[in-house]
Amino acid sequence: MLMFADGSVEAFETLFERHRGSVYRFARSVLADPSAAEEVLQDVFLAIVRSAKRYEPKGLFKAYLMRITRNTCLTRLEGERLRREMAAQFGRMEEPQTAAADRGDDDRLAAVRRALRRLPDRQREAVMLHAFEQMTYQQIADVLDTPINTVKTLIHRGRAALAERLNGQSTENDDGV
Amino acid sequence: MECNIDYETLAAYVAGDLDEQRVAALDAHVLDCRECSRRLRALERSDRALAELARTEPDSQTVLKVRRALANELRPTQRSAVMTLDQVAEFLQISRTELEPLIDELPAFDLGGLVRVRREKLLAWIDERERRFLRSRLHNDMAKPPREEASDV
Numbered sequence: 110m111l112m113f114a115d116g117s118v119e120a121f122e123t124l125f126e127r128h129r130g131s132v133y134r135f136a137r138s139v140l141a142d143p144s145a146a147e148e149v150l151q152d153v154f155l156a157i158v159r160s161a162k163r164y165e166p167k168g169l170f171k172a173y174l175m176r177i178t179r180n181t182c183l184t185r186l187e188g189e190r191l192r193r194e195m196a197a198q199f200g201r202m203e204e205p206q207t208a209a210a211d212r213g214d215d216d217r218l219a220a221v222r223r224a225l226r227r228l229p230d231r232q233r234e235a236v237m238l239h240a241f242e243q244m245t246y247q248q249i250a251d252v253l254d255t256p257i258n259t260v261k262t263l264i265h266r267g268r269a270a271l272a273e274r275l276n277g278q279s280t281e282n283d284d285g286v
Numbered sequence: 287m288e289c290n291i292d293y294e295t296l297a298a299y300v301a302g303d304l305d306e307q308r309v310a311a312l313d314a315h316v317l318d319c320r321e322c323s324r325r326l327r328a329l330e331r332s333d334r335a336l337a338e339l340a341r342t343e344p345d346s347q348t349v350l351k352v353r354r355a356l357a358n359e360l361r362p363t364q365r366s367a368v369m370t371l372d373q374v375a376e377f378l379q380i381s382r383t384e385l386e387p388l389i390d391e392l393p394a395f396d397l398g399g400l401v402r403v404r405r406e407k408l409l410a411w412i413d414e415r416e417r418r419f420l421r422s423r424l425h426n427d428m429a430k431p432p433r434e435e436a437s438d439v
Contacts, residue, residue, distance in 0.1 A: 121360065129352070133344040150344060151352045158359045221335040240336040261303050268301075269293030272325070272332040 125154060128171070132178045134241050138225050139182045139233065149181050156181070171242065172251045179234055179252065186230075224274040231255070232267035239264050289321040296325050369403050377408070
């Protein structure tokens, strides 16, 4: 990242190659619409390009990248929520959230994505950073700006809720921790 | 007898995040508990599903689309010291055909039959043309007859 901040386009290419999967995976599992995940991928790397000169190496680049990814996804989710609220308020039919979603997935993976999306935001994020990116508890704590013990609890609860849901049992464990 | 060990405890157990005492107690318990065995298998299955999702990658079309958008953004930072004629035309915001009549005037050099222009020389050339343009405008203005004063009548 420092090489890119110094003007090396090749360094940016390397960053994009190395991390595009992480950004896309995260967005794809958070957002119901696959095209929204594509836009997040683009927005995140555009943000990296635009902020390169201001980049200060504090900790792992991946943590920095995933913080931007998470914030970009949260902004979109908030937009979606507002849009649904507006639609409901004005009496329009709510768009089916999963109509275009999970295109290209087989049923089983689509079910896992849906189960993931039903987790409280922070549980889902902690589980994904751990399972998808093999980040340590400390690195996840940096991304989520949360104490390490909370991260452990988030992951255990998230994994527990997923296992229960995927096994056809309902669980109400949505207190956000 | 109903087992009161929940999924969350078992998830912490599998992750190795419980203290030794609890681990030892659970090691002994899960061997004989059908409910815990079932839950552990469920955890394993959902972990395998997550591992599959972890292999998700954007498809080649998505990558291409994003690359194009990023290339546009990167272009201004891609400041090579030496430019091709196509790059010169792009830099001057004219077409390659419009550049052709200007090629002899450009501060270019020959690189084994290829024409190249140094960015700094091109900027100096633009400066010079700017000065010439200003001088000619000034000269034209001075050559014009003075405007007549507006009559009050």
